[in-house]
Amino acid sequence: MASGVLIFAEQREGKFRKVAFELLNIGKQIADKLGGPLSAVVVGKGIKDLASSLGKYGAQKVYVIDGDQFALYSTEAYASAVAEAAKKADAAVLLTGNTAMGKDLTPRVAAKLGVGMATDCTALEVEGGKLIATRPVYSGKCYLKVEFAGTPAVASVRPNTYPTASEAGGTAELVEISVSVEPKAKVKEVIKTGEGKIELTEAERIVSGGRGIKDKANFKILEELASVIKAAVGASRAAVDSGYATVDMQVGQTGKIVNPTLYMAFGISGAIQHLAGMRTSKVIVAVNKDPEAPIFQKADYGIVDDLFKVAPIMTEEFKKLLKE
Amino acid sequence: MKVVVCMKQTPDTEATIKIASDGKGIEEQNIKWIMSPYDEFAVEEAIRIKEKQGGETVVVTLGTERVVEAMRTALAMGIDRGVHCVDPAFVGSDALATAKILASVIKAENPDLVLCGRQGIDLDQAQVPAYLAEILGWPQVYAVAKLEIQGNKAICNRRIEGGEEIVETSLPAVLTCDKGLNEPRYASLPGIMKAKKKEIKKWTLAQTGLSANDVGASGAKLKVVGYMPLPERPPGKIFKEQDTAEMVKQVVKLLREEAKVI
Numbered sequence: 001m002a003s004g005v006l007i008f009a010e011q012r013e014g015k016f017r018k019v020a021f022e023l024l025n026i027g028k029q030i031a032d033k034l035g036g037p038l039s040a041v042v043v044g045k046g047i048k049d050l051a052s053s054l055g056k057y058g059a060q061k062v063y064v065i066d067g068d069q070f071a072l073y074s075t076e077a078y079a080s081a082v083a084e085a086a087k088k089a090d091a092a093v094l095l096t097g098n099t100a101m102g103k104d105l106t107p108r109v110a111a112k113l114g115v116g117m118a119t120d121c122t123a124l125e126v127e128g129g130k131l132i133a134t135r136p137v138y139s140g141k142c143y144l145k146v147e148f149a150g151t152p153a154v155a156s157v158r159p160n161t162y163p164t165a166s167e168a169g170g171t172a173e174l175v176e177i178s179v180s181v182e183p184k185a186k187v188k189e190v191i192k193t194g195e196g197k198i199e200l201t202e203a204e205r206i207v208s209g210g211r212g213i214k215d216k217a218n219f220k221i222l223e224e225l226a227s228v229i230k231a232a233v234g235a236s237r238a239a240v241d242s243g244y245a246t247v248d249m250q251v252g253q254t255g256k257i258v259n260p261t262l263y264m265a266f267g268i269s270g271a272i273q274h275l276a277g278m279r280t281s282k283v284i285v286a287v288n289k290d291p292e293a294p295i296f297q298k299a300d301y302g303i304v305d306d307l308f309k310v311a312p313i314m315t316e317e318f319k320k321l322l323k324e
Numbered sequence: 325m326k327v328v329v330c331m332k333q334t335p336d337t338e339a340t341i342k343i344a345s346d347g348k349g350i351e352e353q354n355i356k357w358i359m360s361p362y363d364e365f366a367v368e369e370a371i372r373i374k375e376k377q378g379g380e381t382v383v384v385t386l387g388t389e390r391v392v393e394a395m396r397t398a399l400a401m402g403i404d405r406g407v408h409c410v411d412p413a414f415v416g417s418d419a420l421a422t423a424k425i426l427a428s429v430i431k432a433e434n435p436d437l438v439l440c441g442r443q444g445i446d447l448d449q450a451q452v453p454a455y456l457a458e459i460l461g462w463p464q465v466y467a468v469a470k471l472e473i474q475g476n477k478a479i480c481n482r483r484i485e486g487g488e489e490i491v492e493t494s495l496p497a498v499l500t501c502d503k504g505l506n507e508p509r510y511a512s513l514p515g516i517m518k519a520k521k522k523e524i525k526k527w528t529l530a531q532t533g534l535s536a537n538d539v540g541a542s543g544a545k546l547k548v549v550g551y552m553p554l555p556e557r558p559p560g561k562i563f564k565e566q567d568t569a570e571m572v573k574q575v576v577k578l579l580r581e582e583a584k585v586i
Contacts, residue, residue, distance in 0.1 A: 017485075073489065075454075075464055100484035104466035107419070107454030116418055116545030119449045132549060137447050138350070141341040144447070145549035185463035185493035188479075194486035201485065205585070229586060247469075247504055248483060253337065253445060254361070254503040262585040272337055283583045284560075285575065296562055301578055303571045304564035313569050317576040321586065 002151050003036030006063075006091035008082055009054060010101055011044050012073075018202045019097030021164035023157060024057045026124055027095055028165065033126040034092055039063065040172075041085035043078050045071035048174065055172030057165040062172045063088060065179050072190065073101055076183035079108035084179050086113060091152045093131050095124075098156040098257075099201065106156045115150035120158050120257065122280055131155065139253055139276035158280070159201050160259035194248060198232035205231035205262040206281075208251055210274075211238035212267020212288065212307055219245060221308065222266055225315045228322065234258065234278075236268045252277035266307040270295025287311070325379040325473070326435040327370040329403065330426055330456070331363040333387060333394035334446040347550040359394040362441025364401075364508035365501035370439055371402040372506065373473060379436075380404050384429050384527075386414060386422055392524065399519035400511030406524040407433070413529045416541030423455030425539060428532035430460060437478070438498045442467045450500070457498040465491050467502040 007027040009020035024040065031038040039061035042051040051064045063085035069077050082105065086094050094109070096102045098120045110117035118133035122143075125132045131153040137144045148154075200206060207226040209219055219233065226233045235245030237252050251258050253276040263281035268274060270286070270293055278284070279298065286299035287310045296302045303310055335341065336356040344351050359367070370381045383398040385391050386409040395406045409425050417425065430438060438460075443450035450466070457464035469488075470481035473495075480491045480499060493499075511519070529536060537543055561578065563571040579586045 075466075079458075100467070100482070100489075103450055104454070104464070104482075107449075107451040108458055108464065110451070111420070111423075111455040111458030114420075114545075116420060117451060118546065119451060134552075135448075137551075138335065138339075138341040139337055139445065140554075142343060142350075142554060143552045145552065147547045147549050149545045149547055183463065185465055185491055185497065187489050188492050189490040190484070190487060191490065192487040197486065199485045262579070262583075276337075279554075283579070283585050285579070286560075286562075291562075291564055296560065298557065299560040299562065300557075300583065301575045302560055302562035303568075303575055304562065305568050305571060309568045310572055313572045314576065317572055318586065321576060321580060 002090045002092040003034050004089055004091050005031040005034065005036065005038050005093045005095065006086055006089045006152070007040050008094070008096040009040045009042050010097055010099060011042060011047060011050060014047065014050055017097060017099060018164065019099060019157070019159040021057060022159065022162045023095045023097060024054065024059060024165035026157065026162040028058045030093055030124060030126055030131065034129065036092060037061065039089050041082055043070050043081045052172055052174055055170045056167045058168060058170060059172045061089070061175055063175050063177055065177050069181070072187040074183040074186055075104055075108055076185065077181045078105050079112055080181045081177070081179045082109045083112040084177050086152055088175065088177060094152045094154045096156045098158050102156050106154060110154040113152065113154070115152060115154055116148055117154035117156070118146050119156050121155045122158050122161050124155060124157070136280070139272050140279040158257065158259050200232045200234050200249070200251065200256050200258050203232035203258065203260050205229055206234045206258055206260045207231045207264045207266065208234035208236065208268060209239050209245065209266050210236035210268030211242065213239055213244050216244045221311045225311050225318070228315055228318045236274050265295050266311060268295055269293045270298060325373060325377050325437065326433070327373055327379065327381050327437045327439060328430055328433055328435040329363070329366045329370045329381065329383045329398065330438060330440045330452065331367065331383050331385045331394065331398055332360045332444040333357050333385065333391040334360040334444050337445060343551045343553060348548050350551065357390060357394065359397050360441050360444045362443060362445070362501060365503065365505045366439035366441050367398045367401050367403060368506045368508040369471060369501055382407060382433055382435070384426055385409065386417070386425055395524060396519050397511060399522045400515040401509055402515060405522055407527050408524050409527045411528040413536045413540045416544060417539050418544040418546045419449055419451035420455050420545050421539040421543045423452050423459055424534055425532055426452065427456055427459040428534065429527055436495050438496070440498065440500045442500045442502045453498050453500045460498070462497050463493045464498040465493055466500050468499050469502045469504040471499065471505060
């Protein structure tokens with residue numbers, strides 16, 4: 001009977017996404033409860049060494065699908081590969097990260113396996129030998145707990161939900177699978193725009209600006225603050241729609257769902273669409289002139305004052321603190 | 325070119341959501357219902373494709389009589405006609421069952437392109453389009469922010485971490501629409517008047533060719549355990565009407581000593 005956990009370890013250009021290590025951690029916990037092994041699947045080109053490195057992080061077996069047609073992401077090729085690995089592994093649970101790739105890939109894998117899936121989970125538990133997944137629904141206004149009728153149970157996990165697995169020094173058995181598909185959709189090109197920037201969905205800390213920032217150039221004061229505490233810079237929809245920030249910076253329902261340890265909102269009122277994108281942040285700080293701004297209802301710490309006065313002082317205070 | 329848009333009616337983003345007394349759903353009364361905002365991008369894109377190259381546009385949705393209103397909105401924006409999947413057997417369908425029902429409509433309509441929203445803003449699952457594409461044996465592209473149709477292929481830009489992917493796909497295909505693709509139009513008054521006369525065809529279990537066990541709650545592969553309210557967040561420490569530097573110092577101190585995040 002299927003009892004193991006298989007995690008999809010997403011890599012691009014020979015580098016794993018951080019969420020892969022988060023999945024190895026939670027995957028191990030689930031595998032132990034189910035009494036089965038933890039395995040991983042890696043898809044790409046020239047990735048065998050990379051794949052075997054997952055043994056150090058607790059993967060007992062790593063399924064490798066390596067070939068020219070997997071050099072760039074392809075829904076059809078990757079979904080066939082991961083579905084094959086899930087069958088080979090006879091996994092009870094398949095976990096993926098809810099990243100740009102995961103969002104496209106995971107439901108297609110579930111479709112190939114003819115099973116149901118839970119998207120963007122923020123908690124996974126095992127009850128009575130079965131996986132129970134919890135996920136935010138209705139713009140994060142409540143949670144939905146689901147269970148699965150088929151095998152494997154497929155769940156995509158919100159990045160930054162679990163700590164990463166630590167390096168323990170094991171070795172993994174490599175299992176090569178050959179999969180042949182002629183995909184009808186192909187990635188022709190990857191355009192990089194965010195080089196050197198911390199990815200919002202993976203960031204531990206985020207400093208965000210809203211309508212109150214008033215001008216594109218004013219984001220500089222938040223960038224300075226962010227660089228001191230190694231944070232990514234985000235924005236509300238209002239700031240993006242007003243042209244103060246670019247779309248890739250948008251946090252919220254129509255932007256990115258973020259899950260950092262620290263989220264600092266400057267000049268953001270806290271509309272429901274914005275809250276939907278950052279509500280699961282562990283610590284929320286709000287700075288706004290308007291004491292009635294809804295963001296203060298969600299904030300752990302707040303300052304009712306002009307962000308243009310607060311931000312530079314805060315930057316200096318953080319500098320002093322971090323120098324100590 | 326013939327384009328089918330799969331659309332879902334959802335509660336308005338601003339709606340207050342109350343969990344039903346059995347914990348298995350939400351209270352559906354006294355809620356404002358809208359077309360899921362991502363589906364507006366799909367409707368708009370379908371209309372633009374028709375305006376550019378001619379053809380036909382069809383909107384498909386699944387649900388009770390309530391969802392007809394959202395379908396009329398799509399027709400008022402400019403979609404030609406609608407197909408309403410409605411049958412007592414459909415109630416409780418999960419994403420896979422929903423896709424099976426929609427696929428039966430799409431097979432009958434035989435379009436060149438299917439457009440969906442990136443996700444419904446109620447359950448935020450973003451699953452139906454992928455199930456649909458797999459059932460149809462078609463390619464899919466998730467979260468298209470820019471689209472160009474060139475003959476029988478589509479060039480799609482989609483945002484990924486730190487950049488964009490440009491995906492080329494043959495048609496027919498299932499594409500899901502993201503913010504940035506277009507600015508959805510408002511329905512005009514003449515559009516609203518015209519929409520009242522546009523055809524909405526009913527599509528029941530008998531027409532799907534599926535059995536009752538394939539759909540509805542009995543066919544669901546994903547089972548609801550229960551809905552839960554958000555845990556109460558303890559009230560925050562909000563500083564006001566003090567010297568700015570003083571307030572900042574206090575918050576910075578709390579971030580280090582209490583929250584331990586710096």
